[in-house]
Amino acid sequence: xxxxxxxxxxxxxxxxxxxxxxxxxxxxxxxxxxxxxxxxxxxxxxxxxxxxxxxxxxxxxxxxxxxxxxxxxxxxxxxxxxxxxxxxxxxxxxxxxxxxxxxxxxxxxxxxxxxxxxxxxxxxxxxxxxxxxxxxxxxxxxxxxxx
Numbered sequence: 001x002x003x004x005x006x007x008x009x010x011x012x013x014x015x016x017x018x019x020x021x022x023x024x025x026x027x028x029x030x031x032x033x034x035x036x037x038x039x040x041x042x043x044x045x046x047x048x049x050x051x052x053x054x055x056x057x058x059x060x061x062x063x064x065x066x067x068x069x070x071x072x073x074x075x076x077x078x079x080x081x082x083x084x085x086x087x088x089x090x091x092x093x094x095x096x097x098x099x100x101x102x103x104x105x106x107x108x109x110x111x112x113x114x115x116x117x118x119x120x121x122x123x124x125x126x127x128x129x130x131x132x133x134x135x136x137x138x139x140x141x142x143x144x145x146x147x
Contacts, residue, residue: 003069006123009114010054013107013130017051020044020103027096030089039096039144046137054130070119097145101138108134 024044028037111131118124 003071005069009070010057013110014051014054016107017047017054021047021051023103027091031091032089033092035093036091036096039093043096043100050133070117072117094145097141100141101145104134104138104141107131108138 021044024040024047027040028044031037031040108131111127111134115124115127115131118127
């Protein structure tokens with residue numbers, strides 16, 4: 001694999017959040033259940049917010065990211081993560097939450113791997129914060145499922 005800039009990795013993650021938002025929007029348009037529609041609208045908004053946060057990193061962080069290169073990085077398996085789920089108009093809230101939890105785990109694993117191989121303490125902290133944000137979202141989804 002050729003060398004990759006850290007900013008390119010973040011662009012991949014922003015794209016993945018966009019794909020998740022589209023996935024949840026598709027469920028919203030296909031579902032007949034109001035409770036499912038409410039849940040996926042929340043999940044789509046969450047993905048939009050995360051993508052926007054990643055796009056709005058500080059100028060100093062952007063400069064640091066532009067200077068960092070990696071020769072080996074984990075693969076964010078976007079297509080694999082999104083192809084595993086067969087959510088349709090009859091899917092329940094639990095079906096959607098289960099899919100959301102699995103998709104969320106894809107990001108948690110990715111951020112964890114990036115933090116582990118980061119070439120600097122600053123990047124380790126940056127990816128650890130992103131991982132923690134996803135863990136918080138996973139906890140919220142688990143709490144929703146437990147209701």
